[in-house]
Amino acid sequence: MPPTPHRRGRPTIYDVARAAGVSKSLVSLVLQGSPKVSEQSRRAVEQAIAELGYRPSRAASNLAAGRTRLVGVLIDDYTNLWFVDLVRGLHAALGPRGYRLSVADIATADQAEHPVESFLSTRVDGIVVGMDPPDGLWSGKVPPVVVAGTRELSPPHAGSPFASVANDDAAGARLVAGHLAGLGHRIVGHVAVAGGAGTARRTAFTDEMQALGGTVHVTASVGPASDELGHAGAMELLAAHPGITAVFAANDVIAVGVLAAARDLGLRVPDDLSVVGYDDTSLAAARLIGLTTVDDRGFDVGAAAGRLLADRMEGRIIEPTATVLPPTLTIRGTTGPVRTT
Amino acid sequence: MPPTPHRRGRPTIYDVARAAGVSKSLVSLVLQGSPKVSEQSRRAVEQAIAELGYRPSRAASNLAAGRTRLVGVLIDDYTNLWFVDLVRGLHAALGPRGYRLSVADIATADQAEHPVESFLSTRVDGIVVGMDPPDGLWSGKVPPVVVAGTRELSPPHAGSPFASVANDDAAGARLVAGHLAGLGHRIVGHVAVAGGAGTARRTAFTDEMQALGGTVHVTASVGPASDELGHAGAMELLAAHPGITAVFAANDVIAVGVLAAARDLGLRVPDDLSVVGYDDTSLAAARLIGLTTVDDRGFDVGAAAGRLLADRMEGRIIEPTATVLPPTLTIRGTTGPVRTT
Structure with missing residues (x-):
């Protein structure tokens, strides 16, 4: 058993089924992202998962054949802290659905392997791109991608529709x-x-x-x-x-x-x-x-990106989408009226 | 084929064998961390890997049965930027040996799953702990751990010797x-x-x-x-x-x-x-x-931690070790002589 640093008595798939008022098999289908599940049942199961703090065990994850339930997050540079709220939002949206995050930046990366190649070698189920996307990201072998932030997008390949979420x-x-x-x-x-x-x-x-x-x-x-x-x-x-x-x-x-x-x-x-x-x-x-x-609005961008990516990884939505959230101004002490001298 | 955003004409295992003056099979053994390889041959292969910027293909990685060649890096909080040089040093030491990094922090993490559990679910080959280690890290099922930084260490389990690297x-x-x-x-x-x-x-x-x-x-x-x-x-x-x-x-x-x-x-x-x-x-x-x-000296701590972890993941060193590097003082503008009034 892996250690459970945060909690004892971890909730089981049976607890989720009971809370959602469905069968254990149906919970398994939801965890596998099966298209056979109705939208209503899926929402009930996801709500129960979120409320109970349930996470699929390794065994249950393995049910979803060929899935790692790992999402790669690609950023420019850890020292530019705009990504921190993005990652919080991604965790909030993807954690309850059983996905884990792996963050990588370009600035510290080893020269021998681009972080995108690392993600592909690790067989991530999806990628969130929080930088201007590198060339070659849109090949047919790349899993679903959501672009976070306003980016210069080279034309995606025909077979790789993508979603974007950004503040305006x-x-x-x-x-x-x-x-x-x-x-x-x-x-x-x-x-x-x-x-x-x-x-x-x-x-x-x-x-x-x-x-x-x-x-x-x-x-x-x-x-x-x-x-x-x-x-x-x-x-x-x-x-x-x-x-x-x-x-x-x-x-x-x-x-x-x-x-x-x-x-x-x-x-x-x-x-x-x-x-x-x-x-x-x-x-x-x-x-x-x-x-x-x-x-x-990094948190909201991350949460929206996480939901869109989960929909794509689970095969529910494949059309390109572009979500734009209105930003707000935070006025602190570095602006004031122009001097009239 | 995964995309190759940084380079064309990626070096192959044959290039590495040629540069190191050994057979392809011996390069494979080194990549698998086999204890049958002499120290001299291993160093020659690792030097060739570093010089050529070779990285093992997915297929070659799979040769190393049961290995993910993924290393989890656990930190407190992305907004405390001390970890950035640590990650650079880890990349420098582990990248040429074919390992990839996954960084996770506690501060942004989803409540439902502790990052250590995420690392274990992803079956990382090793973990670098850049914070005071959470309870339960030392159970028998945890892969090799290197602790980076001076930490409060609860007594490790008998079966889990660990290494530490820190500045003094x-x-x-x-x-x-x-x-x-x-x-x-x-x-x-x-x-x-x-x-x-x-x-x-x-x-x-x-x-x-x-x-x-x-x-x-x-x-x-x-x-x-x-x-x-x-x-x-x-x-x-x-x-x-x-x-x-x-x-x-x-x-x-x-x-x-x-x-x-x-x-x-x-x-x-x-x-x-x-x-x-x-x-x-x-x-x-x-x-x-x-x-x-x-x-x-975050970079040097990271590089030393990476080398120690690689030695442990590949079964060459298992005794507990504690490495301490001398820090230096960087004098800038916020210190000056006391006022004599």
């Missing part, structure tokens, strides 16, 4: 523009970043600020997101355009670099310079930083 | 004490944290400061590490002991909370208060923060 990055960038314009900022900067989410944020922010009568100066180079990118980008923007009173950074990690540049230039935040990030990570929420940022 | 937390804390004493600090605070590493740091720091003629005030409560713990702890220490001129936080996340408390109290860092962390994470290195901290 364009809407989030417009919230930032509206907030800054409302505080009187008219000449603003944007530290841009490569990739699908970065492009959506840059384009929408620029368009909305211009519609509101403002001018946006955007950094020339778009490297991967980092503290250094934010510092160098803000230095570049403020040297070329001294009239800038606010900077929107493409994400929180970059925004922390912008805050460092402001300090190095002797600019007080927010009195001399307002700074906004994106993602609402634990870094943004830290008391020392207290960053105004866009909450990209 | 006591030595690291003494480096901090020596640095602060050398800057003239005599009345200092320590924001303590629960667990094996926290205890080692607290005890050694207190003893060494006292030996150097100083006085250490330690926070009363020891919750899990967080920004909030650091803020509350520093507020408590500085209210009770206004003569404190420096605070050693048990890790970097806590230190960032201490920096926020200093700002809230109107204390300049380092002019009015010196602050030191532990771990040398990317947070400490961020330009905005620039924290003096102890480099706990």
Whole structure:
């Protein structure tokens, strides 16, 4: 028996059957993702599983022939903490259905094997892609994929329909523009970043600020997101355009670099310079930083991605879908009214 | 065929055999961890594998009957970034030997299943524990375990010898004490944290400061590490002991909370208060923060843990071992000489 660090008296498949008012065989069919089960029975069993905290034993899992019940989660970089809420949401949706998660990032990965190949070697039942998808992900041998976040999608193969779930990055960038314009900022900067989410944020922010009568100066180079990118980008923007009173950074990690540049230039935040990030990570929420940022609803994106992936892994839904959730603005201490001197 | 996002013309087992000057069968034996292979041949094959970037194909992996070549890495919390270098080191040691990593944390985990149970269900070949080990980890059915970091170890079962690799937390804390004493600090605070590493740091720091003629005030409560713990702890220490001129936080996340408390109290860092962390994470290195901290050599700890685990998974070493690496001090901008007023 594996150890049970959290609980004693683990619930059994019989407890689930009793709670759901169905037979043990029907619970087994649900665990195997059988298409023979009615939607109503499936929901009753899943509710009982969630309420009891039941998890299929190794033996029961093996009933589902050829299934590992393992889901791979692919991200760019552990040091960009936006993924933490995504993983929480995925656990919340997939845990009660008997799936486990394996998280891998590109930044720490061994050169010899791409994390996607690792997932395939481990025979994961599905993959959540939380980065711009690598080439070759859409071959016929790849299990169901759900893309989390706004991404640059190369055309999927005909046989590999996919689902995506993201916060609405364009809407989030417009919230930032509206907030800054409302505080009187008219000449603003944007530290841009490569990739699908970065492009959506840059384009929408620029368009909305211009519609509101403002001018946006955007950094020339778009490297991967980092503290250094934010510092160098803000230095570049403020040297070329001294009239800038606010900077929107493409994400929180970059925004922390912008805050460092402001300090190095002797600019007080927010009195001399307002700074906004994106993602609402634990870094943004830290008391020392207290960053105004866009909450990209990572938990909800993860939960929705988990449900969609489970539907696909169990063969219930195969059409392509694109789910977009509206983000919200979290106003903290790094934004304020433009100085009237 | 799985996709090959990084490279074309993937090296084969024949390339490895040619480069190592051995037969293909001998390469297979090495991949299976056979005890029949001489140490010299094994090293030649492993060197060829590393140089060529060879990874065993799924078929070759299956030769090693009953092996998944998957290693589970268990950590507390993704938001405490000390683990990132550990994972890099593990990849560097285990990747060339054909192992893949699956990282799981406790903080985001689904309530229904402990990550250790997930690892066991996935039939990992070994586990790296980067936190104080949960109860039940040492049962007879658990694969080889290497503990990374200084931990509170409940007595392992007789049949489960284990290895540990850690930086020397006591030595690291003494480096901090020596640095602060050398800057003239005599009345200092320590924001303590629960667990094996926290205890080692607290005890050694207190003893060494006292030996150097100083006085250490330690926070009363020891919750899990967080920004909030650091803020509350520093507020408590500085209210009770206004003569404190420096605070050693048990890790970097806590230190960032201490920096926020200093700002809230109107204390300049380092002019009015010196602050030191532990771990040398990317947070400490961020330009905005620039924290003096102890480099706990996460990459080297990970690489050593990976080698030890591979030896155990392949049956070459089974005696308990304890490896301790000396840490170093990274001096940045949050420490300075005590004010002489």
